[in-house]
Amino acid sequence: MLLASTAATTAGGAAVAQGNAVTNAAMGAALPPGQGWVTAWAGSVQGPYPIGNPSAQPNQSFAFPDPAQGARDQSFRLVVRPDLWGRSARLRFSNAFGSRPLRIGGVHAGLQLGGGALVPGTNRAVRFGGQNGVTIAPGGQVWSDAVELPFAQDPDSPLLAGRKLAVSFAVEGSSGPMTWHAKALQTSYVSPPGSGAHGAEEGEESFPYSTASWFFLDAVDMTAPAGTPVIVCFGDSITDGTASTMNGDDRWPDVLSRRLHARLGNRVAVVNAGIGGNQVVGPADYSVEKPFPGGPSALARLERDVISLSGVRTLIWLEGTNDFSRNGNATLEAVQDGMRQGVRRLRDAIPGIRLVAATVTPALGSSSPAHGHAEQDEKRRGLNAFLTSPGLFDAVVDFDAVTRDPASGGLRPEMVPDSTTGAAGDKLHPNRAGYLAMGSAIAPAAVLPPR
Template identity: 35%
Template structure:
């Protein structure tokens, strides 16, 4: 947008050194951003490593980065310094869908009266949400955005593909760098410390129960224990938690994995720990085979497609967040 370029400072200085594993917040900047408008952040980090351990990006409109050609292009208002070629998962100059380096959250003032944070794994991140559409969190955000401004809540997506809900070695990467710290270790930074957080939606546990090359399948008790810890810590901060049931995983009906998934879902539905329940399992499972996502909603055994995400986003009861669903649907 013409005239929207702002220079970030850090304690009044134009540059900052971020220690490994550390986090730095810039000074506030005056900038008006309309609802649903994209925001670009340009950073110049000479000599900083660009290495990526993420899963392939969600579709069709993921958060993304443009890696520039050589030199400082932070004040460029055009695209000449940013090659448009889709580079996918790499560190070459060009467009990188689903890859975000260094910048992880933007905090600002809003007429919304609070924030809903979705804490999860690839099914929140949006991996394989293919077929034309958005993630369930985007569908939820549009529904909430249809409410009058004074009743709206912001929706923040804190999903990381491959993430686990319990403290354990990551099943896919022993370094853990691909998939972020386990949910209890990133809870404050990624969820509870976000501005105005009032509600948390927890959709995690599939990676724990499924296991992988670097970690065996976790028992239901470990997943349930982690969920209890997360809810207790959120409640201590005055944040309500909605538990989302785990979707089918194509595990055999008589397998330990499927038994553990059913046990976790039973805990979510009836354990009395969560402030509300989003029964995602019931929304997408195949009535003829409850161990599988129904064909119309399935991208693969673990992930719904865009139609599945749309069904999940529409099925969420806005009353879970203290919102009037009827007014929102009428406005939409």
């Protein structure tokens, strides 16, 4: 797997990903004194489309008629919300779950105006080793060159807070199985198959189709003062945001982000590394040929989704409910051991990282066939006792306490209805009210690294 890569130019002028050719430190060598790369947005890739658990997904059959062929000579305009802004950005593209080389070109980054349209004058071309495109091998990933953002030359401007970046690119030829993050809960845009490259356009006319997922793009870095801390929220659908509001940015990591920015301004980044359906230790066997909707296990994705990001200082880990579901059937001991392994690997890879455990929220009485049974709740309570015992984590945030109804043992009634679809809710995923309570329950001192 390519952990960090740049692009090299072939005799024909194409760029190809070269694994580990340049480290993150070397790539930042030309930055101004006192500046470094900080991951400002992440969307953990989880498998080949359409295997996954999207929310509020429009019909994708016109944009992608044949999932096996994937994207074909068409453009994407992915909308993401960087958690902090810098004068320059770089983008990471992934072909982690592809079965053939992925060729992308015509990459641009601009400020979203609304829908698929950009603020005029903000769109900038993005290069790879100075070239207009790059080929990414199956299983690989690649960072772009730095691109200056003309609208972010005052990164501390309050007018940038909450604004969204539109990353546009074209897939040249057929991609084959598409590496994706299913549950974006953010609308992005796609041009028709065979329509070609439209990333340079500021208008939205070339992007008629919408998607509630992110494809190929899995991280955005911004320049920021050296030492700016990145807090990674790591987990499953309850971190990914199921039952929160489409385009509302009200997952619990979003709530935490707004609280920390109110205190620290543009000097902290909170990124979301949740995947709907994810497990700590399962599945035991994951591959492109044998995918699982929840993606690879937490242990299998630690390197790509946490360790390889820039500036990580804290990780908040909320996970375990899917391991104890009828889809996972893991023992309490297996999940405890998996978390011990994960903690050791993180501390070895990122010296001084602050590790925060989050207690698992209740699912008792859930309408989901895989969840809500008494054995799951017994294991959940056992895991919470393990997480709150001293010695393994540096701090604990008690999500169970703020979401559990003392009368029923399940979710509080006001936290059950689905915020996006208006449905009854599944008594597993908290809604906006639940996520607001969770994000508000985190003491800043618990998650910020000591100064």
